[in-house]
Amino acid sequence: MMSELVELSNHDGVGVITVENPPVNALSSMVLNLLERCLLAGEKDPAIQALVLIGGGRTFIAGADINEFLEVLAGRRALADLHPFLARMEDCSKPIVAAIHGSALGGGLELAMAAHYRVATSDAQVGQPETRLGIIPGAGGTQRLPRLVGVVKAAEMCALGSPLKASAAFELGILDEIITGDLLAGAIAFAKKKARQGAQHPKTRERNDKLGSAESNASALAALRGEVRKSRKNLNAPLAAVDAVEAAALLPFDEGCRNERKIFDQCLFSLEARALIHAFFAERAVTKIPGLQKAAPVASVQQAAIVGAGTMGAGIAMCFANAGIPVRLTDQDPSALERGMKNIRQNYDNSVKRGRISAEVSEHRQGLIRPQPDHDGFENADIIVEAVFENLALKKQIFAAFDAVAKAGCVLASNTSTLSIDEIALAVSRPARVVGLHFFSPANVMRLVEVVRGQATGSDVIASSMALAKRLGKVGVLVGNCFGFVGNRMMFPYMREAQFLVEEGATPEQVDAVLTDFGMAMGIFAVDDMAGIDVAWRVRQEFRHLEQPGVRKPLVADQLYAMNRLGQKTGKGWYRYGEDRKPVPDPEVHSLIEETARKAGIPRRRISNEEIIERTIFAMINEGVRILDEGYALRAGDIDTIYLNGYGFPNYRGGPMWYADTVGLRTISTRIKEYQRAHGKLWEPAALLERLIAEGRTLSSWDEQKQ
Ligand code: 3H9
Numbered sequence: 290m291m292s293e294l295v296e297l298s299n300h301d302g303v304g305v306i307t308v309e310n311p312p313v314n315a316l317s318s319m320v321l322n323l324l325e326r327c328l329l330a331g332e333k334d335p336a337i338q339a340l341v342l343i344g345g346g347r348t349f350i351a352g353a354d355i356n357e358f359l360e361v362l363a364g365r366r367a368l369a370d371l372h373p374f375l376a377r378m379e380d381c382s383k384p385i386v387a388a389i390h391g392s393a394l395g396g397g398l399e400l401a402m403a404a405h406y407r408v409a410t411s412d413a414q415v416g417q418p419e420t421r422l423g424i425i426p427g428a429g430g431t432q433r434l435p436r437l438v439g440v441v442k443a444a445e446m447c448a449l450g451s452p453l454k455a456s457a458a459f460e461l462g463i464l465d466e467i468i469t470g471d472l473l474a475g476a477i478a479f480a481k482k483k484a485r486q487g488a489q490h491p492k493t494r495e496r497n498d499k500l501g502s503a504e505s506n507a508s509a510l511a512a513l514r515g516e517v518r519k520s521r522k523n524l525n526a527p528l529a530a531v532d533a534v535e536a537a538a539l540l541p542f543d544e545g546c547r548n549e550r551k552i553f554d555q556c557l558f559s560l561e562a563r564a565l566i567h568a569f570f571a572e573r574a575v576t577k578i579p580g581l582q583k584a585a586p587v588a589s590v591q592q593a594a595i596v597g598a599g600t601m602g603a604g605i606a607m608c609f610a611n612a613g614i615p616v617r618l619t620d621q622d623p624s625a626l627e628r629g630m631k632n633i634r635q636n637y638d639n640s641v642k643r644g645r646i647s648a649e650v651s652e653h654r655q656g657l658i659r660p661q662p663d664h665d666g667f668e669n670a671d672i673i674v675e676a677v678f679e680n681l682a683l684k685k686q687i688f689a690a691f692d693a694v695a696k697a698g699c700v701l702a703s704n705t706s707t708l709s710i711d712e713i714a715l716a717v718s719r720p721a722r723v724v725g726l727h728f729f730s731p732a733n734v735m736r737l738v739e740v741v742r743g744q745a746t747g748s749d750v751i752a753s754s755m756a757l758a759k760r761l762g763k764v765g766v767l768v769g770n771c772f773g774f775v776g777n778r779m780m781f782p783y784m785r786e787a788q789f790l791v792e793e794g795a796t797p798e799q800v801d802a803v804l805t806d807f808g809m810a811m812g813i814f815a816v817d818d819m820a821g822i823d824v825a826w827r828v829r830q831e832f833r834h835l836e837q838p839g840v841r842k843p844l845v846a847d848q849l850y851a852m853n854r855l856g857q858k859t860g861k862g863w864y865r866y867g868e869d870r871k872p873v874p875d876p877e878v879h880s881l882i883e884e885t886a887r888k889a890g891i892p893r894r895r896i897s898n899e900e901i902i903e904r905t906i907f908a909m910i911n912e913g914v915r916i917l918d919e920g921y922a923l924r925a926g927d928i929d930t931i932y933l934n935g936y937g938f939p940n941y942r943g944g945p946m947w948y949a950d951t952v953g954l955r956t957i958s959t960r961i962k963e964y965q966r967a968h969g970k971l972w973e974p975a976a977l978l979e980r981l982i983a984e985g986r987t988l989s990s991w992d993e994q995k996q
Contacts, residue, residue, distance in 0.1 A: 295323035297331055303477045303484075304331035304340045313351035314344045316396045318369050320354075324400075325374055332381050339480035340385045342404060343473060348391025349413070350400060355422065358557060358566060368557070371396070371428035372546050375403035379492040384483040388468075388476035389413045394452065398463075399428035402437065405490035406483060408466040408476050409455045415463055416452030420526040422569060423562030423941065427553035431533035432545040433493040437462050440501055440538050441509040447530040448517050462499075500538040510535055523808050524941055526556050560951060564943030567989075568933055571926030571944065574992075575766045576755060578923065581748055587756040588698060590614055594670040596687055598629025598660070601704055602676035604732030607633055608761045610657040611733065617659045617666055630660050636733065667694045672757065674726060676704040679827050684708060685716035692717040700750050700757075702726040703741075706777055707828050710743035710770045720745035724754050727774060728763075729935040730820065737935030738763045743770050764934050769921035772832070776931045778916060779945070782908035782971070784825075787813045788843035789968075790904055792886045795896040797863045798874045803901040808939025813905065814863035815872050816937075817846075818856035822863075826850040840970060844885050849878075903960050910949045911961055911975050917946075917991065918977035924995060925988040950987040958982055 294317075296307045306327045308314045316324075324342075331340045344350055360366045378385060378400075387393070387401035389409035398415050401407050409415070417426045417434065425431060426447055435443035438461045446453070458464045468475030483490065514531055521527040533549045540548060556562055593609045595602050598620035606629075609616040620626040637651040646654075659666075667673060673695055675687050684703060691701050701723045703713050714720035725741025738761075740754045751767060758765025768775040787800050801812020817825060825846060836842060849855075849862060856862035857870055864872035886893055913928045922928050929944020942948040949957055958978050965972035981991065 304337035309345035315354035350397030352395025597676035607733035721747035810937025818862035914975035
């Protein structure tokens with residue numbers, strides 16, 4: 290039986306059902322219909338004794354088709370109910386074997402759990418990642434998984450969403466066999482064996498032996514809820530998933546499924562799910578760059594080199610090594626190089642201690658990083674990254690040196706966070722090879738890389754940089770070459786307003802607490818202390834010439850710098866720090882702020898939490914909209930991806946642009962205009978904001994128009 294998406298074929302008495310819905314075999318309604326038809330046909334066919342369900346292409350089934358959720362949310366379709374189909378599968382008189390390679394995620398795993406048996410390749414992964422989309426498993430996952438692995442483990446898997454490797458899934462009883470060699474052949478042999486054995490084939494829904502009781506699960510579930518509240522702060526779906534799984538031990542299977550469906554529906558229609566689904570697609574859309582052909586061949590990086598062994602350079606070196614790319618690391622200061630290598634060693638040692646990697650892997654990766662005093666071997670590098678501190682003259686000097694040594698096809702990248710790529714490119718004879726690769730600290734951890742396109746940057750260099758970001762396990766987002774690029778440019782007004790607020794009467798700890806309650810990973814003053822007050826000071830020195838007379842500027846940070854309160858590194862900044870590096874409010878800073886405000890004639894008043902959010906987040910949004918209008922970001926979703934992956938913006942708010950749409954552009958504009966009346970020029974509303982409001986549109990619709 291043939292169709293484009295699902296095919297049933299007879300392999301020596303075993304009916305093989307292949308799902309072929311690229312790229313990830315998502316379970317669309319169409320796929321489900323066809324699957325059902327193939328199953329019925331296979332069950333009826335006397336020439337077939339058993340069935341194997343397998344994915345074509347690179348994976349098994351990565352879940353329900355998330356696009357269809359968007360249609361459900363838009364009211365264009367009803368949500369499919371998979372339960373009857375999955376129950377029919379379980380009731381099939383012939384054994385069904387799910388043969389898994391790549392990923393069996395979400396609905397993919399739920400489908401596999403309704404098969405009688407599951408086999409997989411050793412590199413496959415399985416999981417219920419739905420909470421990452423703000424929903425819970427909706428096709429029996431919260432009821433079948435606990436029947437295979439127990440309530441507590443299932444609750445953990447459904448709440449946290451992390452996939453399991455095949456070996457762990459086998460240990461836990463999700464998989465019945467790991468197939469070495471050809472998966473299909475192994476699965477067919479397995480299916481034949483089961484058909485020969487006859488007897489009853491196990492129905493997951495009828496297995497109750499691992500469920501335990503409400504009492505036996507209670508304390509572990511309470512601990513899990515505690516962990517979830519901390520690690521998934523302000524999120525609803527992970528806790529809802531625990532509730533749904535817990536019910537498996539309390540309710541009969543069908544009732545548990547009805548309960549699951551009720552919770553699923555509540556989650557799907559939440560702001561959280563809409564924001565997280567937006568974030569999912571926005572992250573994937575960043576790779577779609579007009580003018581860059583997807584199929585254009587991109588030379589793969591075999592060797593890399595880095596200049597500058599400070600925190601950034603050392604972190605970037607680790608990124609290359611973690612991806613298996615040999616990297617040379619140099620620094621003009623031998624002691625800096627030594628410190629950089631020590632940091633790298635410590636980082637890897639910590640990873641081994643925490644059990645993240647084995648000692649062998651750590652050794653291997655460290656072996657890929659070669660410290661050296663000079664540019665020896667740089668002529669073989671496919672990419673050279675400059676990662677010295679923010680000083681234009683120094684960077685130009687380094688690029689001139691790259692120009693002399695690099696081979697023709699080499700990408701010349703700067704890790705600058707604020708300086709002009711065009712200016713830097715003036716230092717070389719081949720500006721088309723120059724690009725910005727703005728990593729975020731700590732570079733080996735943070736997922737974001739802003740790929741900065743200069744005026745002369747070649748399309749192939751952009752394509753290579755985007756491909757490299759992916760290979761390093763990062764999210765590369767293309768941005769234009771403006772001051773601060775996208776992320777930092779939006780940080781400036783955010784930081785500026787935070788400082789104004791303390792001058793006007795708030796405290797750093799009040800501002801930070803309001804921002805973390807809003808969901809930011811860290812408060813802005815704690816971030817400044819972590820990054821270093823001197824780092825921001827240095828950037829200000831580079832751009833003093835841009836300051837406009839008569840325009841208000843923050844007054845305290847420069848004084849902290851002068852007092853050598855450089856943040857965490859000196860134990861004092863906006864806060865004081867003890868051994869544990871936790872920020873402690875400092876009366877000395879309060880006095881400094883009050884004294885500064887007094888001298889500048891800034892009246893102090895009680896600042897409301899609401900004002901803190903509006904002044905900081907709305908200022909950031911206003912700048913983001915301006916960036917969009919000026920074309921320095923391709924889409925509002927790109928800005929969101931930057932903020933979710935590099936700036937600790939809460940994912941359940943979808944990013945600053947998505948959040949702006951949920952607040953309402955008109956509301957934001959009204960408040961911005963009020964602040965403009967109170968604070969002047971710095972609060973001019975972005976022109977695009979006003980245009981969108983006039984046209985009754987949103988920032989999302991701005992993106993849709995560009996698709
Ligand atoms: C669910 O199952 C609910 C159930 O409980 C049932 C309820 C009733 N749908 O990530 P990539 C697209 S919820 C639609 O770059 P990778 C993606 O947009 C679902 N599209 O590949 C992209 O498209 P494009 C639970 C999907 O190799 C392309 O595939 N499952 C889906 O780096 C490639 O994606 C999940 O949450 C989908 N489900 O990683 C798993 N998945 O090329 C979500 C992917 O046009 N997916 N696409 O930009 C993933 O985690 C990764 O895609 C995966 C592959 C690990 C599978």
